[in-house]
Amino acid sequence: METRDKRINELLEELNKANEQLKTEKTERQRAEAETAALLKGTQAVLEYKDFAESARKIFDACKDIIGATAGYVALLTPDGSENEVLFLEAGGMPCTVDPDLPMPIRGLREVSYRTGKAVYDNDFGNSAWMDFMPDGHVQLNNVMFSPLILDEKAVGLIGLANKQGDFTDRDANLALAFGKYAAIALRNSRARELLEIHEMKLQSIVDTAADAIITIDGSQKIIYWNKASEKIFGYSEPEALNKDISIIIPERYRQRHIEGVKRVTQTGHSDLIGKTFEMSGLRRNGEEFPVELSLAKWKAKEDDYFTGIIRDITERKEAQEQIRRAKDDLEVLVQVRTSELSKAIAQMQESNNDLLRQKEISDKITKDDKIIKIALLISLSHDSFKEKLRMILDALFIFSHTSYQSKGCIFICGEKTKTLQMAACHGFSKGMASMCHNLPYAKCLCWLSSTKKVVLSSDCNEVKNTSTPEDPTGHVHYCVPIMSSTGLLGVMSIYIKAGNERNDADEELLMSIAHVLAGLIQLNNEIRILEMDRAESVTTLAAGISHEINNPLSFIKSSISTFNKYLVKIESFIRHSQISPTPESLSEKQIEAIPKDKILDMVSMMNNKINSSNRGIERIAEVVNGLKQFSHLNRAEIMDVDINKCIDETLSILITETCKVNVVTKYSELPPYSCEPRSINQCFYHILDNAIQSTKNIGNIIITTLHMCPIDEVHGEAIQIKICDDGIGMSEETLKRAFTPFFTTREVGSGKGLGLSIVAGIIKRHNGKINIESRVGKGTSVTIDLPLEQSPFLTHS
Numbered sequence: 001m002e003t004r005d006k007r008i009n010e011l012l013e014e015l016n017k018a019n020e021q022l023k024t025e026k027t028e029r030q031r032a033e034a035e036t037a038a039l040l041k042g043t044q045a046v047l048e049y050k051d052f053a054e055s056a057r058k059i060f061d062a063c064k065d066i067i068g069a070t071a072g073y074v075a076l077l078t079p080d081g082s083e084n085e086v087l088f089l090e091a092g093g094m095p096c097t098v099d100p101d102l103p104m105p106i107r108g109l110r111e112v113s114y115r116t117g118k119a120v121y122d123n124d125f126g127n128s129a130w131m132d133f134m135p136d137g138h139v140q141l142n143n144v145m146f147s148p149l150i151l152d153e154k155a156v157g158l159i160g161l162a163n164k165q166g167d168f169t170d171r172d173a174n175l176a177l178a179f180g181k182y183a184a185i186a187l188r189n190s191r192a193r194e195l196l197e198i199h200e201m202k203l204q205s206i207v208d209t210a211a212d213a214i215i216t217i218d219g220s221q222k223i224i225y226w227n228k229a230s231e232k233i234f235g236y237s238e239p240e241a242l243n244k245d246i247s248i249i250i251p252e253r254y255r256q257r258h259i260e261g262v263k264r265v266t267q268t269g270h271s272d273l274i275g276k277t278f279e280m281s282g283l284r285r286n287g288e289e290f291p292v293e294l295s296l297a298k299w300k301a302k303e304d305d306y307f308t309g310i311i312r313d314i315t316e317r318k319e320a321q322e323q324i325r326r327a328k329d330d331l332e333v334l335v336q337v338r339t340s341e342l343s344k345a346i347a348q349m350q351e352s353n354n355d356l357l358r359q360k361e362i363s364d365k366i367t368k369d370d371k372i373i374k375i376a377l378l379i380s381l382s383h384d385s386f387k388e389k390l391r392m393i394l395d396a397l398f399i400f401s402h403t404s405y406q407s408k409g410c411i412f413i414c415g416e417k418t419k420t421l422q423m424a425a426c427h428g429f430s431k432g433m434a435s436m437c438h439n440l441p442y443a444k445c446l447c448w449l450s451s452t453k454k455v456v457l458s459s460d461c462n463e464v465k466n467t468s469t470p471e472d473p474t475g476h477v478h479y480c481v482p483i484m485s486s487t488g489l490l491g492v493m494s495i496y497i498k499a500g501n502e503r504n505d506a507d508e509e510l511l512m513s514i515a516h517v518l519a520g521l522i523q524l525n526n527e528i529r530i531l532e533m534d535r536a537e538s539v540t541t542l543a544a545g546i547s548h549e550i551n552n553p554l555s556f557i558k559s560s561i562s563t564f565n566k567y568l569v570k571i572e573s574f575i576r577h578s579q580i581s582p583t584p585e586s587l588s589e590k591q592i593e594a595i596p597k598d599k600i601l602d603m604v605s606m607m608n609n610k611i612n613s614s615n616r617g618i619e620r621i622a623e624v625v626n627g628l629k630q631f632s633h634l635n636r637a638e639i640m641d642v643d644i645n646k647c648i649d650e651t652l653s654i655l656i657t658e659t660c661k662v663n664v665v666t667k668y669s670e671l672p673p674y675s676c677e678p679r680s681i682n683q684c685f686y687h688i689l690d691n692a693i694q695s696t697k698n699i700g701n702i703i704i705t706t707l708h709m710c711p712i713d714e715v716h717g718e719a720i721q722i723k724i725c726d727d728g729i730g731m732s733e734e735t736l737k738r739a740f741t742p743f744f745t746t747r748e749v750g751s752g753k754g755l756g757l758s759i760v761a762g763i764i765k766r767h768n769g770k771i772n773i774e775s776r777v778g779k780g781t782s783v784t785i786d787l788p789l790e791q792s793p794f795l796t797h798s
Contacts, residue, residue: 235285695728
């Protein structure tokens with residue numbers, strides 16, 4: 001009996017153990033099923049949601065619920081790898097007063113997860129060293145887990161979980177790591193989708209703006225793509241063309257051949273036309289045939305064949321080719337006619353040997369003269385110095401010229417202020433002769449007479465007899481050729497000729513041609529010198545004005561700092577006198593009463609006023625420096641598009657200072673961009689506005705108006721007009737006539753060199769524009785500038 005009871009107890013114990021094992025297995029199976037279901041939810045979130053934030057939220061919720069956490073978030077790593085960017089945060093109903101805009105730097109336990117790429121957790125987080133990194137007001141955290149999002153073997157974000165009932169386990173870590181992989185896949189899909197959408201938009205933009213027709217058909221010859229250029233070229237809108245047979249744009253005589261070709265390519269996969277460009281005819285909607293150029297490509301999608309063609313309308317090209325062909329035919333006929341006429345002329349020339357020889361001599365002479373002139377032109381366009389160019393042209397004249405010239409001559413340039421001829425280059429002169437003729441005052445010599453009469457003279461004229469020189473006691477024989485421009489005399493060229501040779505028209509014509517080349521070279525050099533002088537004068541004027549504008553606020557700031565020091569010394573004296581201790585609680589009532597509070601408050605108020613005034617001075621300095629930077633267009637000497645209204649404002653910011661009381665009124669119109677040299681245009685506005693300010697004595701009114709003028713006819717195209725009017729002292733008729741003359745000025749000596757308006761006129765001319773000045777004494781001045789929008793030949797060449 002006792003043995004049976006014992007056995008029954010043993011069986012009951014085994015039965016209990018089996019029941020417990022069954023319960024454990026059931027619990028484990030239920031948990032595994034729940035985990036599987038949660039993982040399936042994560043998979044569905046990856047597949048169902050396009051937006052990463054939505055899929056990440058679903059994955060996080062599934063992960064949080066299955067692990068049993070009550071709080072957490074999903075974050076992505078910033079591009080520089082220094083912080084987390086939180087997508088969303090679940091506080092689990094716990095209070096949190098942390099500013100959500102505060103940065104979340106990568107540190108603490110989450111730094112370990114980022115660095116190792118593993119899920120990490122701490123079940124006693126509230127008492128761990130990690131708490132040192134938490135900001136005040138953060139949700140209370142009992143336990144914490146972080147699982148990274150891994151892309152391309154690099155952590156790009158993480159899932160954070162917290163406050164689980166009980167402890168996090170390694171099983172939880174593995175689950176969180178799996179959900180992190182789902183989130184990483186969702187992130188990759190989202191980024192790939194965004195990139196694909198961007199590429200599709202770029203491709204669509206390119207196709208929509210293409211000038212050529214781009215058409216795609218399927219294997220059944222139906223049109224499935226039709227861009228905007230196709231509408232323009234063939235006349236069918238996109239709805240009219242889609243799903244239509246491609247034969248609607250193929251002339252009838254080519255349709256059967258097209259069908260057979262497509263069928264052959266579909267069956268064999270080979271075509272001689274695929275990947276090549278060839279010409280054929282197209283058919284417009286109105287039935288008109290026209291020549292096209294076609295590039296054809298074949299591609300597959302799954303098992304279906306597609307063909308894409310790029311079609312260009314070459315009607316204009318064909319018409320141009322036909323015109324060239326006709327011109328060539330006409331030219332051949334003309335050549336034949338001219339050849340026949342030339343043959344007759346040659347036959348006539350052969351009738352007289354004397355005539356033939358004379359014609360040959362004339363031809364040789366013209367050829368040699370042309371060669372000299374071309375060489376002179378090439379030298380004038382070289383990068384050598386001005387005087388070196390003059391010397392080289394003179395040398396070339398003697399090297400390639402006729403035998404009637406001596407190897408001796410020189411070039412004089414008129415002095416700017418004194419009535420002298422200054423030698424700029426010579427050939428064949430001794431040192432003594434070059435020194436003697438270096439600077440000749442106007443006198444009765446052949447060179448002076450030539451410059452006075454402005455005609456070519458030679459030593460055989462009766463109006464003057466050349467004086468002898470120590471080297472040439474019999475008197476020298478030479479041509480004197482004036483170097484003229486539209487503005488007057490620029491210099492004289494003197495060429496010595498051999499004794500016994502008489503003056504002739506051919507020599508004179510050659511020398512006049514060389515003088516024209518020299519005139520252009522001298523005039524260009526004069527313009528360059530004027531520009532350099534103007535640049536130096538402008539820099540000096542700007543430097544003086546900017547120095548004044550900056551020194552005034554600097555002086556005030558320096559004075560304010562000195563005042564601060566005085567007040568600080570007084571305040572320190574009050575503090576020491578009252579024996580104020582470091583802590584206010586230790587002051588006695590008598591000590592507090594002894595503090596001269598009113599005086600200290602007054603001093604503090606004065607110091608605040610000084611600080612505010614100093615800040616205004618600093619702002620003025622910054623404004624002046626920024627204005628100068630914008631005005632000068634540093635490193636912008638090239639041609640570029642500018643806003644003319646903005647250029648005027650930049651110039652005004654330089655000229656209108658605190659001491660200038662001029663009232664400026666701007667009436668701007670909306671202007672198109674203007675292609676120009678920005679620094680040159682700013683230089684124009686600077687000179688005109690500076691003259692206006694000077695004319696009004698710094699207290700008058702200036703009105704600036706800009707207009708966009710539409711074309712009146714074929715000659716007068718679009719233009720920008722700038723009108724600057726002042727109510728200053730104005731100009732007399734005589735002054736107005738000389739306004740653009742270099743070095744002419746009405747200002748006091750030392751106040752200006754008179755280069756401003758001459759520079760303005762040159763710049764406007766280079767920009768193919770026009771400038772006009774109207775002025776009356778006591779009534780003010782009006783300057784009108786017209787700048788055509790079509791770029792000038794000068795700028796295009798530059």
